[in-house]
Ligand SMILES: Nc1ncnc2c1ncn2[C@@H]1O[C@H](COP(=O)(O)OP(=O)(O)OP(=O)(O)O)[C@@H](O)[C@H]1O
């Protein structure tokens with residue numbers, strides 16, 4: 310007898326391929342979203358340190374709105390709200406847009422902090438050698454800022470990977486949704502959800518190890 | 534006498550490599566530099582001393598326009614560098630600067646620190662720039678440390694890399710802003726020795742320092758600043774022995 314709440318090893322082995330597929334979709338959605346998020350976030354982050362009031366104002370508004378609302382609501386607005394103004398999107402693109410726009414705001418703040426974390430003396434030393442503002446940014450500030458924010462970006466990736474489970478509400482068949490579908494057909498909740506958790510961990514643990522490693526490497530270069 | 538032979542009088546207008554005329558600098562309402570006039574000959578070593586907040590750093594930073602002068606003119610070899618039309622990046626290549634906090638690029642090795650600007654800005658070929666960088670690092674006594682990152686070097690070593698980095702652009706004048714102040718006492722000498730050698734090689738130098746021994750030994754001219762003005766200037770030995778202005782007297786009595 311297999312009841313709810315009992316771990317069923319046979320079932321577990323049978324659903325492994327489905328879970329692996331779900332994990333792959335989750336990883337794919339997250340990777341695409343973080344890529345777009347990086348582009349959005351870099352531009353918005355630069356605007357956040359800009360002296361130009363318009364750039365600063367728009368980017369600040371964007372960051373505040375995204376950080377002040379739940380991701381679930383953002384997903385629902387983009388998927389169900391946009392058709393109301395004539396934009397119809399399939400679930401996957403809508404999901405990627407929602408995750409990208411959301412992570413873009415968090416990455417913008419990471420980028421801003423990264424640029425500001427490079428001591429002023431670095432810019433002055435570069436300028437004193439005759440580098441222009443843009444050359445100094447490119448050769449001196451950006452490489453150091455990027456190095457400094459690598460762990461934070463890794464953490465953002467992990468957070469986004471977990472948050473992508475919210476996409477199951479707009480019927481994207483990612484890891485969490487796969488788990489729910491299996492529960493619905495097998496009436497065993499314990500085994501599939503444990504499997505789902507396991508697959509999330511298999512993705513997040515290596516990532517967080519990578520973050521720890523990159524943090525250690527930063528320590529090597531840091532000035533005393 | 535020796536000084537006279539080193540710098541024979543030059544009757545041409547470009548007698549001075551650096552000429553500062555009526556320089557003022559304000560931060561908001563605070564006047565930090567007031568009517569600074571200073572001319573520096575080629576090969577001359579000018580040492581600037583003065584209490585904290587007297588405007589020494591601001592003066593140096595105006596010379597390469599890390600600070601914008603409020604009024605006055607600064608000529609480098611006859612070119613007015615305060616003119617908005619000059620390419621300040623070109624001018625800065627001719628003026629080396631060494632900072633109290635070293636400011637080495639932390640993501641680059643010693644060698645890369647020294648090579649970067651010549652390669653990226655002067656467009657010097659990589660292997661040529663590398664050869665030159667290694668030569669400079671050997672000259673400051675770091676031939677065996679060239680592949681280390683700043684964090685792996687002592688303060689004294691970092692500061693010597695910073696000097697090599699500035700020299701790699703082949704500047705005509707070098708500015709030193711309290712370059713030994715952040716160093717442990719036992720590391721001061723190795724940096725001062727490099728600067729002494731540089732002075733002997735004929736480099737034009739403006740040195741802000743608290744090292745009175747260095748001022749006495751290497752300085753051709755000593756300038757005492759207080760509250761944004763040059764209070765007294767002359768031969769270092771003369772000023773140390775017989776300061777004329779009471780403020781100089783007071784400052785030296787505390788520091789010597
Ligand atoms: N960016 C700035 N904004 C406002 N005030 C400044 C700025 N830089 C310097 N000052 C002020 O200008 C005055 C002169 O500073 P400066 O750093 O040139 O002095 P200093 O002689 O180099 O002193 P120290 O020996 O402490 O280095 C100080 O009162 C300082 O507070």
Ligand SMILES: [Mg+2]
Pocket residue numbers: 589590591710711
């Ligand atoms: Mg100073």
